[in-house]
Amino acid sequence: MTNMSKTIIFFGTDSFSVSALISLIEAGYEIGAVITKPDSRSGRGQKLVAPLVKQVAIYHGIPVWQPAKLSEVLDQIKAFGDVIGVLSSFGKIIPQAIIDAFHPGIINIHPSLLPLYRGPSPIETAILNGDTETGVSIMKLTAEMDAGPVYAQEIYELDGTETAPELYETLSALGGRMLIETLPSIIEGNLLPSPQQNDAVYCYLLKKENALLNPAEMTAVQAERQVRAYIQFPKTKLAYKDGTVIVTKAHIVTDDTHEDFTVAFKDGSSLTIDELIAPSGKTMSGQAFTNGINSTLSEQAY
Structure with missing residues (x-):
């Protein structure tokens, strides 16, 4: 044969x-x-x-x-x-x-x-x-x-x-x-x-409950890897102010420079959120999202 x-x-x-x-x-x-x-x-x-x-x-x-x-x-x-x-x-x-x-x-x-x-x-x-x-x-x-x-x-x-x-x-x-x-x-x-x-x-089946970032218990390196690993499912979620965003791109910051949307993690380093999906479902840069949040807070102050 x-x-x-x-x-x-x-x-x-x-x-x-x-x-x-x-x-x-x-x-x-x-x-x-x-x-x-x-x-x-x-x-x-x-x-x-x-x-x-x-x-x-x-x-x-x-x-x-x-x-x-x-x-x-x-x-x-x-x-x-x-x-x-x-x-x-x-x-x-x-x-x-x-x-x-x-x-x-x-x-x-x-x-x-x-x-x-x-x-x-x-x-x-x-x-x-x-x-x-x-x-x-x-x-x-x-x-x-x-x-x-x-x-x-x-x-x-x-x-x-x-x-x-x-x-x-x-x-x-x-x-x-x-x-x-x-x-x-x-x-x-x-x-x-x-x-x-x-x-x-x-390795194990991925579940939705694996998605949430916990800055108090994770390093920035772990968080950045999760963003890349979970981008399709279960995605990477971050609680921010009164809502939750889905992080789609991020990079590690190891110095004191805080750029745009930056989150501190337990090892003293930070993660800058480059791109996210807002609670509205819209994809945007981290900077555009924080600008929108700050603008809303400013309007509420008056």
């Missing part, structure tokens, strides 16, 4: 998945189906929105399955016979019965250097921790989360200015390239995975 004659079932949901799917399509692989989450409601109008990989699959004429439970499509998977799975940012635990339906298994693209940052938020966690490098692991999926043996890894150097969306895009493209480079050898049995070395480090 040549590597191109093997049918692939693709598991994915969000934007990180798209590069891998497009890479497979452009490389000429046969995609038997794309499995993704059901459409979800989004925005103020709560309109149903299809996952990005569904949109890509439909454009390329690939069948899309959106089961409420994966067990619902087990028979459909088995009907393909000898089939391999590829998974990228799917967002659901894969049952063992589904894993067993594939040969040599399901190949997973994970955006960290496993066993570092097993779990759902490796990109945000790398930024939060101030890591100097991250990367992508091509691994064989197991029922235990991100614990499977690894086929290949590639390091990506960080410079400390990356936002989560930027790093998602970079590692997504890297994962797509690595998949195409390794998949033929995996299918042919020439590349075997190796068990993960060292102790696992886990």
